[in-house]
Amino acid sequence: MEVLILLGSKSDMDKALPCIDTLKEFGVPYTLKIASAHRTPELVDKAIKDAEANGSKVIIAMAGMAAHLPGVVASKTLIPVIGVPISNKNLDGQDALYAIVQMPSGYPVATVAIDGAKNSALLAIQIIAQNNPNLKTKLQANRDKMKAEVMRANEELGL
Amino acid sequence: MEVLILLGSKSDMDKALPCIDTLKEFGVPYTLKIASAHRTPELVDKAIKDAEANGSKVIIAMAGMAAHLPGVVASKTLIPVIGVPISNKNLDGQDALYAIVQMPSGYPVATVAIDGAKNSALLAIQIIAQNNPNLKTKLQANRDKMKAEVMRANEELGL
């Protein structure tokens, strides 16, 4: 597996789907685990150990509220960690954003937008693609597709 | 020792002093450790284990930025954990406040004001005082003193 995805809670699954779908679309093998930093620290530890043993290149961690999971994971491995702040009923994910991006010196988390699951996958793929020309080609194709969609939108709207 | 105080960083020491001074003033034995949730998780674990072995009644954890320490501690013990958000150069401690108070269901942190070190000690003492009539008397005396200070301020200003 190339990517380990950790969800802080089962309830975050819906918001994680764009990440999973994107990794599938790019053919990047991943392992997905629900593993709370507070409820199941051993599960977090085991998932990280397995990821290291399997040569995973990136870990993506998603969590809401006082989202400790990405930072805790970042402190336990040298694998780059991407953090996705998940929005909740209150505060629009601002709490999760601060709890993920404002990491103190020494343990960075590569933070993407609030509910930015798709971008977490793309960032992971960009990191992996540095040593995988095939993936680079797919990334470029994806950008070309995004561009084409804009072009087509203009056409369809007669702009 | 009755209280374990954990500081996320040596640089938080100045802001922790009002907590330490208050515990001293009330004669409440405490142990102080600098123990980062990210840098030294084993030290955090050991401090918690020692606190449990010694029958500590409360743990006070202080940290800034994406302040994970209080929540991580709360997930590792049944001892009540008081969290103190520490302000930094940017954001006025709002990041630490969210990272401490917005804990997900299951692992509460008793959060006090930003830089509220003194109140963290008083809250700890109130918890301990439930089984310590002597401390309750001191707490009441402290409140009487605070009231007297207001009275005296009025007098001194001729109000």
Place this chain on the structure above:
Amino acid sequence: MEVLILLGSKSDMDKALPCIDTLKEFGVPYTLKIASAHRTPELVDKAIKDAEANGSKVIIAMAGMAAHLPGVVASKTLIPVIGVPISNKNLDGQDALYAIVQMPSGYPVATVAIDGAKNSALLAIQIIAQNNPNLKTKLQANRDKMKAEVMRANEELGL
């Protein structure tokens, strides 16, 4: 009764249920009162007096907007007070959070997350459990259950 629960308004009842349910689940006797700091200060006073007379160990106070109830209660008793900021139509409970957590020196309120009623109960139980081994066992069992739920979620999703 071990816990006094005070709601600032009848309309907060729905958000208080997770607190009540958790206390019931743990078998912790409680008294519930609707008692506004502004509308019925005498009722607040009486409820606190009764709680003190009955040897209550914790008071949980919930309120929204300019939520004064937890702080006002904290100023009238030495029993530890847990504050729950309740969200309203506007501002996502940020107003209540500030009005509860930012207590001035001398009168701490142990603040939990916005709408964090369940955690207020768990924090109360943790405080009480310091002198109640049976409750400590239940708390540990609850944490084991939360862990098991994460494990089962992984299994059910085939992760």
Place this chain on the structure above:
Amino acid sequence: MEVLILLGSKSDMDKALPCIDTLKEFGVPYTLKIASAHRTPELVDKAIKDAEANGSKVIIAMAGMAAHLPGVVASKTLIPVIGVPISNKNLDGQDALYAIVQMPSGYPVATVAIDGAKNSALLAIQIIAQNNPNLKTKLQANRDKMKAEVMRANEELGL
């Protein structure tokens, strides 16, 4: 006395001076008390009772952080209460603003700007002036003076 001024803390005195100076300038008799809602509720009660007995027309209450004083005063009297949020080291007075202005239905506080002590006095004077033609004249003169200052500033700068 026409106006009762209540400061939540002796440390707010500096920020209260523009209020006091303005009342003096307009010749409006006032009583000033330091009276914390939490430390000295009896003093608050007594000051309100005295104000009512003396026919005070307005109460001005200033406080910082989780500023309960204005709202607590408003709940204890029918005299209109003006609240002044005082800024502190952190949060720029945003916490005090929310804790004062977001009063629940039934107990309004007439809130002015953060650190708006001067405006609290002017608002009090406007309320009193409704039955005091002399004060109205002074208020108009004050506005004329403010206008003249702008005119003079333009002249001095050669604009």
Place this chain on the structure above:
Amino acid sequence: MEVLILLGSKSDMDKALPCIDTLKEFGVPYTLKIASAHRTPELVDKAIKDAEANGSKVIIAMAGMAAHLPGVVASKTLIPVIGVPISNKNLDGQDALYAIVQMPSGYPVATVAIDGAKNSALLAIQIIAQNNPNLKTKLQANRDKMKAEVMRANEELGL
């Protein structure tokens, strides 16, 4: 008429109803006008002039977004002006709150809570009641009623 109510926009009418209903309930005569500070400044001027001519005691001004109406009105009369920030689709009324409460020195606006129409009426009535014992009696009765409602809520819920 005792009170002039100004709405910045016809679309604010729904949120103004609790103000109108409360004035009716207390038997306080009022005039209501939709009068935008930007669209119809002459209408604003005329309404203020009429209010002054009729001996109005208070003006209530409600507006949303960059809510200039209350401050503009305050600059044109010595009658006390109460401002009600109205929430919109975005920003939860935080923009209107700042645009109303943060008035510069010289022109205070007595600001109440976001969407606090009812409290704007009660504040107006408290100001008027200073010279109207009958209204004071009604205000006290209203507070007694609010207290009774809390008492009844406790009874109904068997608390």
Place this chain on the structure above:
Amino acid sequence: MEVLILLGSKSDMDKALPCIDTLKEFGVPYTLKIASAHRTPELVDKAIKDAEANGSKVIIAMAGMAAHLPGVVASKTLIPVIGVPISNKNLDGQDALYAIVQMPSGYPVATVAIDGAKNSALLAIQIIAQNNPNLKTKLQANRDKMKAEVMRANEELGL
């Protein structure tokens, strides 16, 4: 004169200097007035009338706190109005930003950054330059100069 600059207060002069200097540098004639929307509405009116009579192309209005000046000006003329939110001791200009940018439908204010006096001048010049090829040349030269400064900075630092 091509541009009218209005300052809400004499105290904003320091922050207005980059605007004035830029207009001078580009040789764009301007008139500067201190004219508060609340203190001196007649002065505001007169300045706008003069600007219209003189064929001014843009009005720049700067103000802090509940900054009504830009919006009030925008409601009184068809000349495009640029608003500059000025920061104050508290809130970092966030209050002024909201009070200027969140104008309701019908009366736009072209808002620039908090304390963005220089950009207000450049925006004014861009508007005027649409009919002034000479100014366009100067604007392009300014951009070339800014680019050259970056180039030189790289050189000086040996990058």
Place this chain on the structure above:
Amino acid sequence: MEVLILLGSKSDMDKALPCIDTLKEFGVPYTLKIASAHRTPELVDKAIKDAEANGSKVIIAMAGMAAHLPGVVASKTLIPVIGVPISNKNLDGQDALYAIVQMPSGYPVATVAIDGAKNSALLAIQIIAQNNPNLKTKLQANRDKMKAEVMRANEELGL
């Protein structure tokens, strides 16, 4: 064409309609393009070039989240650029507002309210109208109509 409208995404079309409708209503010719700063920078470049070639007077750019489009456009042309922050699911458009209005020195964007599409059109028309007496007449008529609507609203409500 007088105005170029650029949308950062096809999904912003609904929020752009009030802009388009207003330009149509005033008879101002415009070109509309969907052109993302990130996906299709060449399309952005081409649209700007065309706008310059066609003598466009204003460019309106709308985007959400980390809304770079208005600022990027502003850096590529001397035509005045109006930016419209578009709100999204989270943060109420506050992110887009900052990303548009807080432009660094040298490249101003004339920012209007969050989701302020209609005002972006009116601001564009005001700029163009400086050299188009017919448009000025229409603008004045529009203001008269807005005023009449307020008058009629008062009549219809019997105010």
Place this chain on the structure above:
Amino acid sequence: MEVLILLGSKSDMDKALPCIDTLKEFGVPYTLKIASAHRTPELVDKAIKDAEANGSKVIIAMAGMAAHLPGVVASKTLIPVIGVPISNKNLDGQDALYAIVQMPSGYPVATVAIDGAKNSALLAIQIIAQNNPNLKTKLQANRDKMKAEVMRANEELGL
């Protein structure tokens, strides 16, 4: 060179030093350029092209206010981009944080803390270290050193 560092402005150099020092300390070759997204887009383009030609593995982009640089760079290359929000006089870097982290779908920026220059270097090194065992060893040594510093701090303070 392994890393390209881009600063949006010469004035950000001070805040960039911890990034540069860390890369030096780890012996990671880097190229540093001041290259504004708005002032010198060609310089940005050239720097990216050079980085791609030289096989750079990561680009670090730092900028303040409406910080477009990181996102613009991310849209022009498949190399992973790390963004550092730089704080300014107002808003504490909150504007830059939003303008960097809230990137729309398709173009992620790996965002670190406000003024988190050191962490941007460490994140870059972690990414590079995935294919560089020597760097991994150094990273582990750095973490060991950070841990040792905490240990020593405890010793020095006699804790």
